[in-house]
Every structure is written in structure tokens, then in C-alpha cells.
Amino acid sequence: MESLLSALQEKAQADLAAIRTRPELEAAKARLVGPNGELTALMKQMGSVPKEQRPALGKRINEAKALVQALLDAALQRVVDGEIAAQVGPAIDVSLPSPDAGPGTFHPLTQVREEMCRILRKVGFTVADGPEVETEYYCFDALNTPADHPARDAQDTFYLPRDAAFANVSKHRADERYLLRTHTSSVQIRTLLKGPPPIRIVSPGRVYRRDTTDATHSANFHQLECLYVDRNVTVRDLKALLDYIFTSLLGKDTKTRFRPHYFGYTEPSFEVDLSARHLPKVNKEWIEIGGCGMVDPIVLDGVGHDSRVWSGYAFGMGLERLAMLLYGIDDIRYFYQNDLRFLRQFA
Amino acid sequence: MKVSRNWLQSYVNLAGRSSDEISRAITFLGFEVESVHTTGAPALSSVFVGEVLTRDRHPNADKLSVCTVDVGPAHGVKTIVCGAQNYKVGDRVPVALPGAVLPGDFVIKQSKIRGHASDGMMCSGRELGVGEDHSGLLVLSDRPELGRPINEVLPAGDVVFDIEITPNRPDCLSHLGIARELAAWFREPLRYPSVPDEGALFAGAPARPDLLGSVRVDAAEDCPLYQATIITGVRVGPSPAWLQERLTAVGLRPINNVVDVGNFVMLEYGQPLHAFDARKLGGAEIVVRRAAAGESLVTLDTKERALSAETLVIADQQRPVVIAGIMGGSNSGVDESTTDLVLEAAYFRRQGIRATSRRLGLASDSSYRYERGVDPHSLAEASRRAVALILETAGGKVAGPAYRVGGDKPWLREIVVTPAYINERLGFTIPSSDMRSALESLELRIVREDRAEDGGERWTVRVPSWRDDLDRPIDLVEEVLRIFGTERIPATTVTGPGLAEDDDPVVEYQRRALRFLVGQDCHECVNYTLRSATEVAGTASESLAPRLALANPFVEDQSHLRPTLIDGLVETLRLNRARGVSVTRLAEAGRVFRERDGQLLECVAVSFVLAEDPDSRTWLRRSAPDFYAARHLIEAVASFAGLDLARQIRPVAEGDRSWQSGHAASAGDLAHGWSASFGLLNVASLKTRDVTGRVYAGEFVILPANLAAPATRSRYRPFALFPAALRDVALVVEETVPAADVRKAMTKAARAAVGTAFALESMEIFDVYRGEGLPAGHKSLAFSLVFRAEDRTLTDEEVNRVFTAVQDALVSGHGYTLRK
Structure with a gap:
């Protein structure tokens, strides 16, 4: 009996070690421990063994059974491992690059715009939008730009033919001409006409000037304007906004200053300079960054908000100019060429 | 405008103020200083007049000389090594002695040059900072006294500020x-x-109607005030040095004393003036009138100008002699032979001057000032100033009569303002005494003081005639703040309640769509809105293309509004490939312009292109993009606007120029506010734009107003946890039958068969087959149907019953064949 068991163990050891597939394993399992298996047959012989030998033999058979089971478990593990290995294939070279192009990128102008909108949102400004095709009223008249002002001239502003008709750009007067807006201030007028203050909007968008394209000029570019109209809005509030915007954008040691200036739709009006460390390619202490002022009473009264009750401020700047300052870009045309070597730098 | 520091000094004491300080002041007063230019000699110490006594060749250098130079009794004779060649013994030259600091922080020391001691330096003009001449020593003329400090000999320096004057301040176009x-x-x-x-000016003046007998203004609308003064017996010649110096400092060429005085007073007061030779005025008459058709005038720049009925001219009895306010004619100008002259001081309306200047393409210092607006109330004073200066520099006498045609209403403008209002608008407090002095310093006189209703101070401020830009209390807020100093606005924090508003839906939509596309590995692009006529004609319909044209394009290739973003993206593709940059996925969001019922529409568009990269050389090949990749993206982009494209997709028409028919589709219609196109871009059209290979694209266009609808909140629907029953069916249909039609029929049949007993949970097309075993011109579409009940496990019988009914309905109702 003992010799039979030993032989069985040895054979099982040798057979199971060679097993690689599930059918082989199933067959081996049946051969050993199945109802007609060899080990089962030996166990069945227990009854014919003298009684006093039974405990020792029982122990011995259990040992053999445990050993065979362990061998089967190990074989199963090898089969499963083998199956997975076949499924996943040989090891790959993880140092090879992905062939997929990407990742996608947002245009730097979008990134700068969104960063400004996030900064402004924190102090209650929401984004307003308006048409790029505008009329003389929204772009000029309502903003206190006299009819003979040079900015309105066909030399500086793109106009559409007199007979152009837009189904979804409303005119204020029937005889107005359509034009391409020269600033996003037209959005301020459309917003002011929608309802009473308080109003606190930021209007980023595309604007057009009839200008030679060169390193700093482009036929279309982007502006971002803020408008706040409420009771008792003051010059000091305006300065506080500018300080807030640029310290948020460029760090605590950033300073802004106002220089008196002239714009038709604000009074008083200022140009805004900023001074910041670590701006690339800037070698002046102060850089002009935008224009601002207190909304002229004429503008407020013109859109039906009593300037004795309401006051407000407006601030505007060029997004390309800001992006050029932030990133150290020296040619505005790069924004419009979309060379991927450019776009990927701002991911 | 160029402003000379020396000239300013005549009116305001700037002694001891540095150029930087003055620049800063101008800047914070509200004018941009474009440049600061220093002329003449800077202050130089230890530089004196010396005379070259001897000049010998340097023993060790051919090009150098060793000179002895007498620098006057106080300094004695020095030995100086010099490299210049343009001087001779006996010349007097500037000598910088040790200790002198020349411009550029160049310190002069005792030194050895090529082994020979040198006690200083003889200087060129450039070394002294008095000019650009560096060809040799500055040899002094008139033999100035030896040892004199050089600043006493050289012309005094000046600083010229080039200032940009804002359009509201024409009064500052003057010193x-x-x-x-x-x-x-x-x-x-x-x-x-x-x-x-x-x-005083006209006391004892004889009447000389023979020189000027009448002044008539026929166009009072354009010329509300015209003044003419006769001066006889002048001697035209060069201006005195002080006058020449003033004009040259600001870039004007001195011409003669009469013309120079006119220019000087224009730059002093801002009032343009014009002098005629009285003897050249035909008929001793001046007429201010519109030109007649066919008239012309040769202006002082010797060009002949054709005049029109809109042109305002100053004429004598026969002919125009001046284009009013812009430029004089060569037929009446003052020259060396002039003895009697007429000095014109006039006020012309800015609009007329501007229009004429533009029409003729002719501008001058005079027209510039008239266009910005001159002060008619300062005109008389400026005129008297000029007359007095002509008498002083050219001699002569004033003759009568004094002509003054038109006349202005007297100027009186007052603004009532309270210091409280100013502080309220500013948001901080400026003491009223500071406000008062700020206003007074600008000659804004407080002429009346009383109390406002709240008991606070109230001022009536009189505005001087040259400040036409001030007429409301808010304007005085700016004046006070300017003088107080904008740098002194105190800091504070931003306050203000939240407004509980959302960002504009258009902005939100574009953000969401772009975020998605960038997440799909697209690079966001920004292209120009204005496109070429050719490009637009290649894309837009024949009716739309011409309507997109601008009335006044600036350059030919930017003459039309874009009807699509895809052309820009294709251009981006081309440019990158031409530069050898691999590019496959691009996206853009922006405005495009379309039409509906004969009217234009401004629309929001979101577009993308998916290109295979013909030059791609990656170690692992990816499958190229296809129609269904584009469809996937466009459906997502439309879904962000709350739209389901699937039901509306139709193939593009045969012959479409933008899209490849048979491989592209569209959905929606701008008549309903939106439309979408997607699929393969027309391969032939792309080729003409130098883009080869297959490019898939998609464009979703929607009216801004259609994005305004508020989002509806989703409602939870319970979903069954019992097992589903699956059935597959394959249908053989004609090749031309769209899958969507079969699917629609199947859905209808399944719904009818299921009734309310349970549900057809989903249905997917899992195989499309053509070829062996099917009749020619047919395809097989295999559908997988999933049935499920909310409340139980479905039995085979009930599912089979429904499934059989669905198959029967498809075969008998639609003529499809079941594929066994």
C-alpha cells in the first residue's frame, strides 16, 4: 500500500508539473481524484486493510490526498497564470511614447479670458455677451461719441452696406448703419437697456478696427470690459477693482496707477498702468494696460437710468495685449496663425 | 505737440525742476509724453575755451598728435594728445580738463596715451552733447575769450517734450x-x-482803405468770426535769434519775421493766424466764401489744389487766396518784397475744416488746431499779440480800419458744484480748501459761494472760454482730481453684493462645447472673422456670399464676414502642415454669419476638424478618423444646446461644394434656429486649398437666442433589476434604405407588440453585412433587442410572442426579409 501511495505521489508530481492547459488539468484531476481516480481507488481499499493498520494508513492516505490537492492547486494556478499571460501578451516597453496626438489645448486667449472672468466672478461680475455686428447707436451714439468723431469714420470702422439687414441684431433707429463693433462697450449699452441697476458685468469679446496688420495690430482682436452701476459707485471703488484684478492676476506686489485721460463715455477717465515683477520681456517700470473711468452721466441718462441716483464705473483692456504681457509674446499675429508649436506652449 | 522747456519758462517758473519731474507732471495732468529730447549744450563743468599753440606728431602713433593748448591764465598751457585731424594751430576749441564729466558719464582724467602724458581732452560736438558731429573737434567761431567756461560760449540747452494732447483739450495745443x-x-x-x-495798438493809425477796403463773410455758418488788421511799412527779413530759437526748438523752420511771428503766436496761444501781402489782394477786398466749381489754388507747398463748392476759401475780389484754416496760396503770401500786410485771425468751424482737410489730403498745424477747436474768445488777444510782435520784429505801423466781421456771443459759463458732491463721486475726502486752490489754479474762478440745501458749501464756478470741455459738475470732479493727483487715490477693498446672476448662456454653451472638444484632444484655434471673397464664395451660397461683403474692407483678403469656421480650421491645417507640424484635431468656437428669408443672421458656431495625418510616422498605427467619429462629436456638441440630432440627420446633397456627398450629413435648419453639418469635407475643394487626404469635420450653428432657454432638471425614472431577455434579428433590405428607417420601423413594431406588458429597453445595430449570401444591391442589418419588465423575470413565451410579432410586422408591413 505504502509503495502504491508513494508511486502515485511521484507520478502525480511529474504529471501535474507538465500541465499547461485547462483540459489537461481536468483530465489529470479525474485520473487522480475523480470517482474512478487512482487515489480514490486506493482510498476504497481502506476497508480491506487490517483494523490496527487503519489509523496509520488513514493518516498516510490523508497526507497523500493533501499533497495531490496541493499539486492540483498549483497546477490550476499555473494554468490561470498562463491564460492571463496569453490574454495580456508579452511585456511591453513602457518607455515607448503614446502614438496618440494630444492632449488638446485651450487657446491662450481663451485661457487669459477665462482667468480674468474667474477673478471677476469672485467679486460678483457675471459674463455678458452681445453681437459682433452692431449698429451706430450701440457702438457710438449711446456712448456719447459725436457724429463727426474720427473713430466713427469709414477710415477706422468697418461698415456693412447700407442695405444690409440682420434678422437678429436689433437697431435702435431705422436709419442706422450696421458696423463691426469697435469695442465691447456696446454690450454695456445693451445690458443697461435690459433693466435697472445694480449691474455688474464683464464683457469679453471680439472687436474690429480698420487697421494695418502688424506685430501689434490686427483687424480683429479681443477686449474685456467691466461695468458696474449701482448707487454711490466712486472713483475709489474703481481703483480698488483695478488693484484687486491685477494683484489677483500677477501677485501681491503688483501696483496699478491711474493717469487722467479722455474717453467720451466716462468722466473722469483714466489710463491704467501696472507695475509687476517677473513679467517677461518688460523693461519698463510702468506698462499701460487699459482704460477706465466713471460712466458719464450722459450715458446713464441716455439709457434711462437717472444719473442723480445711479453711478458706475467701466474698465476695458485688450486681451491680446494682456496675453502678450503675461506670456512674453512679441507678435499679435501668432494668436491667429494657430501654429501648434505656439498653442502647445500654453497647455 | 512739441513743447519747449525754455519757452514754457516764459510763462511759468520751472527753474530747478528736472526734465523727469516735468514729464511726470505732464503725465499725471493727463497727457502722454511720447518723447523727451534735449538740445543744445548740457551744463558742463571744467570745460573751457582753449587755443592750440603747437601740434606735433605723436612719437608712437601716426594718427595722433601731441598739442600744447592755452586754456587761459587760470589754467595755463596744457599738453594734450589728440586724434582729430580737422584743426590747425591757432584754432580755439573746447578743452575738457581733468575732473570734467562729459555726457554719458565720461570722466576726464590725466592719462598716458600711447606712452605720452595728456592733461585733458579737446572735444567734438558730440562729446559735449551739443550735436551729432563727431568728424572732428568743435572749432569755435568768433575766437571766444580763452579760459571762458564753455557753457557761456555754446548755445543754451533746451528740453523738448513731445506731448500727445487728448481731443478734449485743444487749449493745450499751445505753450x-x-x-x-x-x-x-x-x-x-x-x-x-x-x-x-x-x-493802444490803433492809436493814431491812419486809415488805408486802399490796401483793404472791405471784408465780407458770405459763409457765416462756417466762419462765425473774421478779423483782419492792416500793417504798413514792414521790413520783411530774418527773425531775431530768440524767435528763431523758439521755432527751431519745436521743429519749425524759420522763414521770415512775419511768418515766424504768426507761427510763434499759434504755438503760444493755439490760435492760427495768416498774413497776406496786402498789395497782392486784388480789389483791396477779402471775401470769405465757398469756392466755385472749377476754381483752383496753388498752395504754399506749390501744389495745385482743385476746389469744390464745399471748400471754404478766403478770396480777394477775383480769386481764392487761402484755403480757409488749412493753407495759404502762393499768390498772396508774404515775402521779402512785402511792405504792407493784412493779418488774419479767424474762427472757422471744425467740421468744415476737417472735411476739407480730408478731402484734399492736406493738413497743417493750422488745420489740426481748427479741427480740434480753437477758442474764439481768445482770438482778439492772440491777434494783438501777433501785431505787437510784428511791429517789434519787422517794424511798420498799424493802419485802420480794424475789421471784425461776425462776433461772438460773449462767453459766460458757470457750473454750480458742492465740495460734498465732489467727495461723494471720488469716494474719499479732499479738503475743500485744496479743491478751491485746484480750481483756481486752472482759472476756474469761484464767483459765488452760498449754502446747499443740506447746509454745506456750494460754489458757482466760472469756466474760462478755452475750457469748452467743462460744463457739468462731474467735469469739475475730474479737474480737482487731476490737480490733487490720481496717484493719491486711497486704496480700499472691492465691495458689493453678489448679484445672483449667471453668465450669459452663449458664453456658458461655448465653454462647455470647447471643454468637451479639447477633452477629445482638439487644439482650440482662433481665426480671423474677416475672410477673402474667394474663400467665402467657395463655401457660401450664391445668395449669401455677396451679402457678407463689408462696405469698406481694408485689405482684399479680409473683405467678407465668415459664414463658417471650417475654412479657418482648414487654413490652420494647411499652415501647420506647410511648416512641417503634425496636426490632426482642431476646434474653434465663434461667430459666423448666415442668412434666413433674405436677412442675415449672426450665429454662434462650434466646429472641429479631424484629419488623418498623411505624414504621420508613429511606431504604432491608429485607425484614421471616420464619419462616425465626426458624428459622435457633433451629436455631443448639439446635445449641450439641448438638441438631439439623431432623428434629423440627412445626407448632404449631391454636388455639395463644402462636403463630400455620400460621406457627409446635415441636420436641422436655421429656420428653426440651428443647423449642423458634419462628415467628410469635399476632397476636391480641399485639394484646391493645398490640403490633401481625408479631413472629417463638423459644424454646429445656433442662434444666440436659442441658447437662452433655461435647462430643465432631469427626473429620475426607476430602472428594473430583473434580468433582461435578449433577441437578435437580421433584416435584409435594399442598399439605399437608411438604417434609421429600419430602426424606426422596428421600434414602432416592437412598441406595438410589447404594449404595456413590459418594455423594449434598448435596440442596437450590431452588424452591417454585404456580400455572399445576399442578393445584389442589398445589405443585412443585424439588431440586438433587449426586453425587460420592471416587476418580474420575463418568460420565454411572452418574449417569443412579441419577437415573432415584430418580425412579422417588419416582413409584412415593410417588405424586409429576415436573414436566417
């Missing part, structure tokens, strides 16, 4: 105007030039 601002800033008094009054 007096800028001086007034600086006087206010530095709290210095303003000194006006002394000008004789009219009585």
Missing part, C-alpha cells in the same frame, strides 16, 4: 495751455505775455 497746467501742478503763478490793448 500757454501747457504752462497753465504746469503752473497749477507746481502751484506756481502763470505769467501771461504782455499784450497791448486795442486802443
Whole structure:
């Protein structure tokens, strides 16, 4: 009996070690421990063994059974491992690059715009939008730009033919001409006409000037304007906004200053300079960054908000100019060429 | 405008103020300083007049000389090594002695040059900072006294500020105007030039109607005020040095004393003036009128100008002699032979001058000032100033009569303001005494003081005639703040309640769509809105293309509004490939312009292109993009606007120029506010634009107003946890039958068969087959149907019953064949 068991163990050891597939394993399992298996047959012989030998033999058979089971478990593990290995294939070279192009990128102008909108949102400004095709009223008249002002001239502003008709750009007067807006201030007028203050909007968008394209000029570019109209809005509030915007954008040691200036739709009006460390390619202490002022009473009264009750401020700047300052870009045309070597730098 | 520091000094004391300080003042008064230019000699110490006594060749250098130079009794004779060649023994030259500091922080020391001691340096003009000449020593003319400090010999220096004057401040297109601002800033008094009054000027003047018998203004609308003064017996010649110096400092060429005085007073007061040779005025008459058709005039720049009925001219009895306010004619100008002259001081309306200047393409210092607006109430004073200066520099006598045609209403403008209002608008407090001095320093006189309703101070402020830009209390807020200093606005924090508003839906939509596309590995692009006529004609319909044209394009390739973003993206593709940059996925969001019922529409568009990269050389090949990749993206982009494209997709028409028919589709219609196109871009059209290979694209266009609908909140629907029953069916249909039709029929049949007993949970097309075993011109579409009940496990019988009914309905109702 003992010799039979030993032989069985040895054979099982040798057979199971060679097993690689599930059918082989199933067959081996049946051969050993199945109802007609060899080990089962030996166990069945227990009854014919003298009684006093039974405990020792029982122990011995259990040992053999445990050993065979362990061998089967190990074989199963090898089969499963083998199956997975076949499924996943040989090891790959993880140092090879992905062939997929990407990742996608947002245009730097979008990134700068969104960063400004996030900064402004924190102090209650929401984004307003308006048409790029505008009329003389929204772009000029309502903003206190006299009819003979040079900015309105066909030399500086793109106009559409007199007979152009837009189904979804409303005119204020029937005889107005359509034009391409020269600033996003037209959005301020459309917003002011929608309802009473308080109003606190930021209007980023595309604007057009009839200008030679060169390193700093482009036929279309982007502006971002803020408008706040409420009771008792003051010059000091305006300065506080500018300080807030640029310290948020460029760090605590950033300073802004106002220089008196002239714009038709604000009074008083200022140009805004900023001074910041670590701006690339800037070698002046102060850089002009935008224009601002207190909304002229004429503008407020013109859109039906009593300037004795309401006051407000407006601030505007060029997004390309800001992006050029932030990133150290020296040619505005790069924004419009979309060379991927450019776009990927701002991911 | 160029402003000379020396000239300003005549009106305001700037002694001891550095150029930087003055620049800063001008800047914070509200004018941009474009450049600061120093002329003449800077202050130089230890530089004296010396005379070359001997000149010998340097023993060790051919090009150098060793000179002895007499620098006067105080300094004695020095030995100086010099490299210049342009001087001779006996010349007097500037000598910088050890200790002198020349411009550029060049310190002069005792030194050895090529082994020979040198006790200083003889200087060129450039070394002294008095000019650009560096060809040799500055040899001094007139043999100035030896040892004199060089600044006593060289012309005094000046600083010229080039200032940009904002359009609201024409009064500052003059030295007096800028001086007034600086006087206010530095709290210095303003000194006006002394000008004789009219009585003194005309006292004892003889009447000379033979020189000028009448002045008539036929166009009073364009010329509300015209003044002419006769001066006889002048001697035209070069201006005195001081006058020449003033004009050259600001870039004007001196011509003769009469013309120079005119220019000087224009730059002093801002009032343009014009002098005629009285003897050249035909008929001794001046007429201010519109030109007649066919008239022309040769202007002082010797060009012949054709005049029109809109052109305002000054004429004599026969012919125009001046284009009013812009430029004089060569037929009546003052020259060396002039003895009697007429000095014109006039006020012309700005609009007329501007229109004529533009029409003729002719601008001058005079027209520039008239266009910006001159002060008619300062005109008489400027005129008297000029007359007095002509008498002083050219001699002569004033003759009568004094002509003054038109006349203005007297100027009186007052603004009532309270210091409280100013502080309220500013948001901080400026003491009223500071406000008062700020206003007074700008000659804004407080002429009346009383109490406002709240008991606070109230001022009536009189505005001077040259400040036409001030007429409301808010305007005075700016004046006070300018003089107080915008740099002193105190800091504070941003306050203000939240407004509980959302960002505009258009902005939100574009953000969401772009975020998705960038997440799909697209690079966001920004292209120009204005496109070429050719490009637009290649994409837009024949009716739309011409309507997109601008009335006044600036350059040919940017003449039309874009009807699509895809052309820009294709251009981006081309440019990158041409530069050898691999590019496959691009996206853009922006405005495009379309039409509906004969009217244009401004629309929001979101577009993308998916290109295979023909030059791609990656170690692992990916499958190329296809129609269904584009469809996936466009459906997502439309879904962000709350739209389900699937039901509306139709193939593009045969012959479409933008899209490849048979491989592209569209959905929606702008008549309903939106439309979408997607699929393969027309391969032939792309080729003409130098883009090869297959490019898939998609464009979703929607009216901004259609994005305004508020989002509806989703409602939870319970979903069954019992097992589903699956059935597959394959249908053989004609090749031309769209899958969507079969699917629709199947859905209908399944719904009818299921009724309310349970549900057809989903249905997917899992195989499309053509070829062996099917009749020619047919395809097989295999559908997988999933049935499920909410409340139980479905039995085979009930599912089979429904499934059989569905198959029967498809075969009998639609003529499809079941594929076994």
C-alpha cells in the first residue's frame, strides 16, 4: 500500500508539473481524484486493510490526498497564470511614447479670458455677451461719441452696406448703419437697456478696427470690459477693482496707477498702468494696460437710468495685449496663425 | 505737440525742476509724453575755451598728435594728445580738463596715451552733447575769450517734450495751455505775455482803405468770426535769434519775421493766424466764401489744389487766396518784397475744416488746431499779440480800419458744484480748501459761494472760454482730481453684493462645447472673422456670399464676414502642415454669419476638424478618423444646446461644394434656429486649398437666442433589476434604405407588440453585412433587442410572442426579409 501511495505521489508530481492547459488539468484531476481516480481507488481499499493498520494508513492516505490537492492547486494556478499571460501578451516597453496626438489645448486667449472672468466672478461680475455686428447707436451714439468723431469714420470702422439687414441684431433707429463693433462697450449699452441697476458685468469679446496688420495690430482682436452701476459707485471703488484684478492676476506686489485721460463715455477717465515683477520681456517700470473711468452721466441718462441716483464705473483692456504681457509674446499675429508649436506652449 | 522747456519758462517758473519731474507732471495732468529730447549744450563743468599753440606728431602713433593748448591764465598751457585731424594751430576749441564729466558719464582724467602724458581732452560736438558731429573737434567761431567756461560760449540747452494732447483739450495745443497746467501742478503763478490793448495798438493809425477796403463773410455758418488788421511799412527779413530759437526748438523752420511771428503766436496761444501781402489782394477786398466749381489754388507747398463748392476759401475780389484754416496760396503770401500786410485771425468751424482737410489730403498745424477747436474768445488777444510782435520784429505801423466781421456771443459759463458732491463721486475726502486752490489754479474762478440745501458749501464756478470741455459738475470732479493727483487715490477693498446672476448662456454653451472638444484632444484655434471673397464664395451660397461683403474692407483678403469656421480650421491645417507640424484635431468656437428669408443672421458656431495625418510616422498605427467619429462629436456638441440630432440627420446633397456627398450629413435648419453639418469635407475643394487626404469635420450653428432657454432638471425614472431577455434579428433590405428607417420601423413594431406588458429597453445595430449570401444591391442589418419588465423575470413565451410579432410586422408591413 505504502509503495502504491508513494508511486502515485511521484507520478502525480511529474504529471501535474507538465500541465499547461485547462483540459489537461481536468483530465489529470479525474485520473487522480475523480470517482474512478487512482487515489480514490486506493482510498476504497481502506476497508480491506487490517483494523490496527487503519489509523496509520488513514493518516498516510490523508497526507497523500493533501499533497495531490496541493499539486492540483498549483497546477490550476499555473494554468490561470498562463491564460492571463496569453490574454495580456508579452511585456511591453513602457518607455515607448503614446502614438496618440494630444492632449488638446485651450487657446491662450481663451485661457487669459477665462482667468480674468474667474477673478471677476469672485467679486460678483457675471459674463455678458452681445453681437459682433452692431449698429451706430450701440457702438457710438449711446456712448456719447459725436457724429463727426474720427473713430466713427469709414477710415477706422468697418461698415456693412447700407442695405444690409440682420434678422437678429436689433437697431435702435431705422436709419442706422450696421458696423463691426469697435469695442465691447456696446454690450454695456445693451445690458443697461435690459433693466435697472445694480449691474455688474464683464464683457469679453471680439472687436474690429480698420487697421494695418502688424506685430501689434490686427483687424480683429479681443477686449474685456467691466461695468458696474449701482448707487454711490466712486472713483475709489474703481481703483480698488483695478488693484484687486491685477494683484489677483500677477501677485501681491503688483501696483496699478491711474493717469487722467479722455474717453467720451466716462468722466473722469483714466489710463491704467501696472507695475509687476517677473513679467517677461518688460523693461519698463510702468506698462499701460487699459482704460477706465466713471460712466458719464450722459450715458446713464441716455439709457434711462437717472444719473442723480445711479453711478458706475467701466474698465476695458485688450486681451491680446494682456496675453502678450503675461506670456512674453512679441507678435499679435501668432494668436491667429494657430501654429501648434505656439498653442502647445500654453497647455 | 512739441513743447519747449525754455519757452514754457516764459510763462511759468520751472527753474530747478528736472526734465523727469516735468514729464511726470505732464503725465499725471493727463497727457502722454511720447518723447523727451534735449538740445543744445548740457551744463558742463571744467570745460573751457582753449587755443592750440603747437601740434606735433605723436612719437608712437601716426594718427595722433601731441598739442600744447592755452586754456587761459587760470589754467595755463596744457599738453594734450589728440586724434582729430580737422584743426590747425591757432584754432580755439573746447578743452575738457581733468575732473570734467562729459555726457554719458565720461570722466576726464590725466592719462598716458600711447606712452605720452595728456592733461585733458579737446572735444567734438558730440562729446559735449551739443550735436551729432563727431568728424572732428568743435572749432569755435568768433575766437571766444580763452579760459571762458564753455557753457557761456555754446548755445543754451533746451528740453523738448513731445506731448500727445487728448481731443478734449485743444487749449493745450499751445505753450500757454501747457504752462497753465504746469503752473497749477507746481502751484506756481502763470505769467501771461504782455499784450497791448486795442486802443493802444490803433492809436493814431491812419486809415488805408486802399490796401483793404472791405471784408465780407458770405459763409457765416462756417466762419462765425473774421478779423483782419492792416500793417504798413514792414521790413520783411530774418527773425531775431530768440524767435528763431523758439521755432527751431519745436521743429519749425524759420522763414521770415512775419511768418515766424504768426507761427510763434499759434504755438503760444493755439490760435492760427495768416498774413497776406496786402498789395497782392486784388480789389483791396477779402471775401470769405465757398469756392466755385472749377476754381483752383496753388498752395504754399506749390501744389495745385482743385476746389469744390464745399471748400471754404478766403478770396480777394477775383480769386481764392487761402484755403480757409488749412493753407495759404502762393499768390498772396508774404515775402521779402512785402511792405504792407493784412493779418488774419479767424474762427472757422471744425467740421468744415476737417472735411476739407480730408478731402484734399492736406493738413497743417493750422488745420489740426481748427479741427480740434480753437477758442474764439481768445482770438482778439492772440491777434494783438501777433501785431505787437510784428511791429517789434519787422517794424511798420498799424493802419485802420480794424475789421471784425461776425462776433461772438460773449462767453459766460458757470457750473454750480458742492465740495460734498465732489467727495461723494471720488469716494474719499479732499479738503475743500485744496479743491478751491485746484480750481483756481486752472482759472476756474469761484464767483459765488452760498449754502446747499443740506447746509454745506456750494460754489458757482466760472469756466474760462478755452475750457469748452467743462460744463457739468462731474467735469469739475475730474479737474480737482487731476490737480490733487490720481496717484493719491486711497486704496480700499472691492465691495458689493453678489448679484445672483449667471453668465450669459452663449458664453456658458461655448465653454462647455470647447471643454468637451479639447477633452477629445482638439487644439482650440482662433481665426480671423474677416475672410477673402474667394474663400467665402467657395463655401457660401450664391445668395449669401455677396451679402457678407463689408462696405469698406481694408485689405482684399479680409473683405467678407465668415459664414463658417471650417475654412479657418482648414487654413490652420494647411499652415501647420506647410511648416512641417503634425496636426490632426482642431476646434474653434465663434461667430459666423448666415442668412434666413433674405436677412442675415449672426450665429454662434462650434466646429472641429479631424484629419488623418498623411505624414504621420508613429511606431504604432491608429485607425484614421471616420464619419462616425465626426458624428459622435457633433451629436455631443448639439446635445449641450439641448438638441438631439439623431432623428434629423440627412445626407448632404449631391454636388455639395463644402462636403463630400455620400460621406457627409446635415441636420436641422436655421429656420428653426440651428443647423449642423458634419462628415467628410469635399476632397476636391480641399485639394484646391493645398490640403490633401481625408479631413472629417463638423459644424454646429445656433442662434444666440436659442441658447437662452433655461435647462430643465432631469427626473429620475426607476430602472428594473430583473434580468433582461435578449433577441437578435437580421433584416435584409435594399442598399439605399437608411438604417434609421429600419430602426424606426422596428421600434414602432416592437412598441406595438410589447404594449404595456413590459418594455423594449434598448435596440442596437450590431452588424452591417454585404456580400455572399445576399442578393445584389442589398445589405443585412443585424439588431440586438433587449426586453425587460420592471416587476418580474420575463418568460420565454411572452418574449417569443412579441419577437415573432415584430418580425412579422417588419416582413409584412415593410417588405424586409429576415436573414436566417
